[in-house]
Amino acid sequence: MKTVHEVAERYGVTDAFMALALDKIGFSHARPDTPLSAATIHRFEAEWGDKIRAKRPAAQPGFTSETDIAPTAARAARQPKPHVMRVAHSKVTAGRDASGRVVKRLLDYPVRIHAIDAAGTNDGDPWNGEVVPGAVHFYDGGSETGPPAACGWVRVRAVLGDEFVPADEPELENQCSLCAQIVAAGKGFRTPPHERSYRSPFCEDYLRVQIDGAVAVKNCRLRDFHDGPHRAHDGSEWSIGVDDYVPAPDELGRRITKAS
Structure with a gap:
């Protein structure tokens, strides 16, 4: 019998989602190490399989309760997404959109340009490893919040789709000199939250x-x-x-x- 955690891995979902989904089909109080019968797995597939695949088409489970050959092959076929060190701003401002709502905006002249590996943050990389010049993603929360920049000294309020390319003279390009030094050395990349050994x-x-x-x-x-x-x-x-x-x-x- 497969456990809740094993089935969650096959479908590319979290253990928390599995527990919630199983509860909705009448299987209550499931924990990661709770064993699941073939009948329960089939019920889960009938109720949630298509919905999960529609949301995450690249993470199809492709297995049955009788064999583990297919999921192993499916996992081997998945390729890790590239990490891009992106341009980041530690300060943002606010304005109003066409409807009059208050929205976050970038400063016309940022105090200092930092670098960040967005794939290693809780929000993930909004552009899935692609360089998208001009695109911007704002982090939730107020000032002095957000994930740390590559230098570790400041919190990032916005990340851009542009790649951070360390300049020969960072100060002249308004780049954080420590971020530029770290990126130039090929460092500063982070392990995504779902791949870390500890569990939040x-x-x-x-x-x-x-x-x-x-x-x-x-x-x-x-x-x-x-x-x-x-x-x-x-x-x-x-x-x-x-x-x-x-x-x-x-x-x-x-x-x-x-x-x-």
């Missing part, structure tokens, strides 16, 4: 959505193995993805779609 006591599920055309990353603020749907700090909730996404109070009436 908090749920690490997140959802990327487009709200009126702008990409937003919703991080679940609940503890690991929580009951019920995921919940972000702004009050939005989801279980699978955009299809069952419940907007935050200040998002009501706005156009919400799946982020590419």
Whole structure:
């Protein structure tokens, strides 16, 4: 018999999601080491298989309860996404969009340009290893929050789709000299949260959505193995993805779609 954790790995989902999904088909109080019968796995596949594959088409389980040959081959076929050291800003400002809502914006003249391996943050790399000049992703929270830059001295408030290319004279290019030194040495890359050996006591599920055309990353603020749907700090909730996404109070009436 396969455990909850083993089945979660085959489907490319977290143990917390597996526990929640199993509860919804009548299998309650599942833990990572809880064994699952073939009948339970078949029920899980019938209820959630297509939904998971639709959301994560690159992580198909491709296995049956009778054999482990297919999932092993599927795992071998998956290639790690490249890490790109990206341009990052430690300070941002705010303005209003065409609808009058307050939105975050980049400074016209940043104090200092830093570097960051976005793939190693909780939000992940918004552009999946691709260089997308001009694109920007803002991190949630206020000033002095966000993931640390490669230099480790400042917190990053925004990451750009541009690649950070260390200059010969960083100061003249307004680059953080320590970030430039680290990147030039081929260092500063981070292990993504889901690949780290330790497990956070908090749920690490997140959802990327487009709200009126702008990409937003919703991080679940609940503890690991929580009951019920995921919940972000702004009050939005989801279980699978955009299809069952419940907007935050200040998002009501706005156009919400799946982020590419």
